[in-house]
Amino acid sequence: MNSSIPLRAMAALFFFTLMLLQVPAVRSADSATMPAPTDRLIVQMREPGAGAQLASTLAAVAGVELSYIRAFDEDTHIFGLAQALPHAEVEALAERLRDDPEVLLATPDTLLFPAFEASDPLYQEYGWPLWAPALGSYGIDLSRAWDLTQGDPNLVIAILDTGALLNHEDLIGRHLATNPGYDMLSDLARAGDGNGRDPDPSDPGDFVTSNEAASGQPLAGCTVSDSSWHGAHVAGIIGATANNARGIAGVNQSSPLLYLRVLGKCGGYISDIADGVRWAVGLNVSGLPRNPNPARVINMSLGGSGTCNSFLQQAINDANNQGAVVIAAAGNSNQAADTYQPANCGGTITVAAVGRTGWRARYSNYGPLVDLAAPGGDRSVDTQIFSTVNSGRTVPVNDSYSAYQGTSMATPHVAGVVSLMLAVNPALTAAEVLSILQATATPFPAESSCIGLCGAGILNGGAAVDAATRRAYSSIALAQLHPLSLHFGGQLLGTASATQLLTLSNRGGQPLTASALQFSGAFRRQGGTCPNQFPFTLASEMSCTFGVIFNPDTIGQQVGQVLLTSNSVASPHSVPLSGEGLVAAATFSPAALSFAQQQVGTQSASQRITLASTGSAPLTIQGITISGDFVRSGGNCPTTFPAALAAGQSCTLDVRFVPTTATRTRGLVSLSSNALAAAAPVGLFGTGSAPALGFNPLALTFAPQIVGTTSPTQSITLSNPGSAPLSLEALSLTGDYERVGGSCATSFPATLAALASCSVEVRFVPTRRGTQEGQLSLFSNVPGGPYGVALHGNGLAPALSLTPQQIHFGGQTVGSPSLTQTLILSSTGDVPLQIAALTLDNEAF
Ligand SMILES: [Ca+2]
Ligand SMILES: [Ca+2]
Ligand SMILES: [Ca+2]
Structure with a gap:
């Protein structure tokens, strides 16, 4: 083995020189690049037989040492070379073997690779690939397709790639629990999971370390790289769970994903890929149990240079014969796709990539072999394609999402749409699928670099699924109710929701006669343009509407349905209806407030009451009243009405006691609201206090008292x-x-x-x-x-009076006394008069 080390290194150097310089291929005039070097050959003998004994015989024919690897089929076998050789040399060995009369066919077992380019996850808006096409944004109009179907749970989609992230949050449950697929990698070094073929297609990481790529190692000459999680990225585009508030939305929501792990570290052998194709559609693969869940759609976001390997072509033919549609990436080498396999294999739908603007992605292969284009992202003009990966640089670590670009990303958009077409019209052949895809494709925008180079146009999922439906139902009436379900959200008990419209369309080619429309649950019809009287007839391609309202009478989640009976295929048609009956409720706490004794005319300190909106609907407060000798003094409850208090919220009321009487007094805080049961009022208690005098x-009466005395x-x-x-x-x-x-x-x-x-x-x-x-x-x-x-x-006090007031004596002779006159002095007061002296002030008296 030591002697092979320099040879291996030289072979790798030779390969990369060819890749970088774009040297024309030795054997094929129209091939601009060479397939990767390989160390394997696939040889089909004219007669079935044990392959191990053929190794030395064929080695003599080829002139090199050959080891027996395994049986590919009962007459076909894989042989190994001592080291990887350039494709041209292996092809020369194969040609020598084909000259042997015992050999029917011999080809290099070429290595193919994921057809993508990873990049940093920079994405502001990543949904455009699924949006309706519009000027400057060429998505696939998935919402229109989803009106018709979100996939058939009995239709299986096979993904031939690097394997699965089965438990990724956006992919979990999207494969059959009993059959996730198969790990087809037969080469231990490429598999990286410690064994060869096994029933677990999980992707352990396709990273290549510098040690693994070192001279003398099995992966000598491979590019050192982190794990790509390419298979999970492709799977997410096809079938990531939508509307789960996580990650992305895949094209198909119902069909199980079947993972065929055919690419590992540094690619995968065509023999493993061909086996993967055959196993996917339920055909026999030597040494493996048969797939009990054959796929109708095969996604091959992979490839490599070279003309289509005949064994791979045979496997694709076999798959087509089983009714499967095979979709292949055109390749990312910015050249004609006829140099790239399996894009150039017959029986495939070959997909080129456009960026958001509808121009050819700068990397995308092109040419007459391309059937149509689909969004693959072009980082020079848009946000690329966002899908499911893992954060691990080597082995899986955490669920993640990343934006990649490539024909690898364009291809699963087509595969997803094909799975929806087959869901509405399972009878379509692969050729019919292709013709519908091409007939319904969105034309490339004017002056697009894809015109004439990327097939019929850009994938239009809505139009393609619609056309597949029409083709299926041209000779019958086909009722379609849109949307597929109606959700009314929360509605207050006893009130009616806004009207939602259900559109009845006749997608079939014959008149539709609707005979009855029945509702269950708290739902009923409210208007709409469809006639009120049944039966009525709707011509082909015509539609009318039924208005539907939700009028709940019980609390909680409620479901019902509307059931349309008609002459349509698959009648009756039902649309699930859902809503939630909501009720407003309110409670006060505490139940009562007791205030300390408070003096009349003064106000107490505030006490706080909490009003909680305890129902499922918002509480509409019409008013809050406070009776008795109590007043509101604050709190954050509303002060103007009506006012709303959201479900689960609460507010506060601060109350003071303002007594007007010196008695024990009572009041109430009461609520007027839309609560189903009135909130118990809060009792308010307090006692008023007052002084008295x-x-x-x-009255006080004193004894008579002499003036001036005390x-x-x-x-x-x-x-x-x-x-x-x-x-x-x-x-x-x-x-x-x-x-x-x-x-x-x-x-x-x-x-x-x-x-x-x-x-x-x-x-x-x-x-x-x-x-x-x-x-x-x-x-x-x-x-x-x-x-x-x-x-x-x-x-x-004492008093006196003198009577008379004056005395007149008349004339009187001097010296002689007059007659006497009398002066009367009376004591007229309250107390005895004390006479201190009596004087006359003229000596003549
Ligand atoms: Ca394995
Ligand atoms: Ca495995
Ligand atoms: Ca999702």
Whole structure:
């Protein structure tokens, strides 16, 4: 083996020189590049027989050492060379073998490779390949196709590639649980999973390390690279789960994916690929159990230079004869596809790649062998094609997504659409599929670099599936209800949803007679353009609409269906209906609030109530009322109505107690809303408190008192029989009365506690005679004041009167006395008159 090391290295060098310089092929005038070097030959003998004994015989014919690898068929065998040789040399050996009369056919067992170019995952918008074609964006109009079918669960799609990521989040469950496919790699070094062929097609990674590619190693001369996850990327384009809020959407949502692992590290042998084709369609492959789930669609996003290998061609013919449609990548070498296999094999639909703009992707092969083009991405003008991969650079690590470009990415778009065409019209042959694809293709935009070079146009999935449907149903009536289901979302109990339209179309060639439309569940018809009376007839290609509303009467998820009975094939047609009955509900917490005793006319501190919207529908609040001696003081609940509180949300109400009476009082916080059951109001409790004022006695009478003298003191008791402190603001006395003491405050303001009392000592100091009224007044916080005590007293004083007021004596002789006249002095006062002196102020009297 040591002697082969330099030869291997030289062979690899030779291969890459040819690739880089684009040297014309030795044997084929119209082949611009050479297939990769190989170390294997496929030889078909004229008679069946054990191949192992043929090795030495054929080695003598070929003039080189040959080892027996395995049986390809009962008459066909794979032989190994001592080292990989350039394709031309292996072809020369094959030609020598073909000259042997025992040999029917001999070819190099060429290596083929994934037809893609990976790149950094830079993508802002990656959905364009599936969108409807529009100026400047040439997608495949998948939504139109999906109106007709999302795939047939009984139709199998085979993917011949690097293997599967069976548990990728966007691919899990998309293969048959009992049959994920097969690992066809027979070469241990390329397989990388520790064995040869096995029933697990999982992709362990197709990375090539520098050690593996080193001189003398089995993969000597291979390009050192990270794992591509190419097979998973292709599988995602065909069948990644849509509408799962993850990753991407594949073209087909129902048909199982069957993985044939035929490419490993540094490509895969044509013999393994041909076996993969045969196994995929349920044909016998030497040494393997038969595939119990034959595929109708085969995707081959792979290839390599060279004319179509006859063994591969035979396998493709066999697959076609089994009814399978084979779709192959045109190749990425920017040259005519007739130099690239299996694109140049008969019985394949060969797919070139366009970028978003509908121009040929700069790498895409082209030419007369190309049947049509499909989105493959072109990083020089668009975002490439985004699909399912793994983040591992060698072995699998985490689910991931990445944007690749290539005819590898264009091909699965076609394979996916073909699977949808066969879902609506299983009778189509491969030739009919191709003719429909070409007839319905979107024309290349004006001046596109693809015109005349990339087949009939750009894949139009919507038009192709539609045409496949029409072809199937030209002689019958075919009712189609669109959309495939109606979802109404949440709807408040007892209310009707907005109307959604269901379109009835007659896709068949004969008149459709609709005889009944029945609803189940909380759904019913509401208008639409279809007649109200049944039966009615719809001509071919005509459509009308039924309006549908959801009017729930029970809470929670609800399903129903609309069932159309007609003369259509597959009648009755049903459309699932779904919706959720929602209810608004509200609760207050806590159930009651108790406030501390609060003085009348003052306000308490706030206490908080929480209002929660506990139903499944938004709570519409019509109002929040608070009764009794309570007021709202804040919180974030709405203050203007109506207002909405989303389901699950809550808000707060702050409430104060503002008593108006000194009693225990009760109030309520109540809600007016759309809640099905009214929220229990919150009880509010509090006791008002107030001061009171009492006097004892209520009036005070003093004994008569001589003016200018001071009476004995009398006591007035002032009491607060209330429940709040009494504020004493001032105490005043009017009249001839004065305060001389007592326990009540003497400076103001002052406070008299609830249930306390004090005294005021008062005396009477009359300044004049007679009745003297006075008042003790108390100014306080008791409403309606001031209140007071009336004071009564009587001032006493002496008085006199003289009668008459004047005395006249008349003329009188000097020296002689007059007659006596009498002057009467009377004591007219309240007390005895004390006479201190009586004087006359003229000596003549
Ligand atoms: Ca294996
Ligand atoms: Ca395996
Ligand atoms: Ca998805």
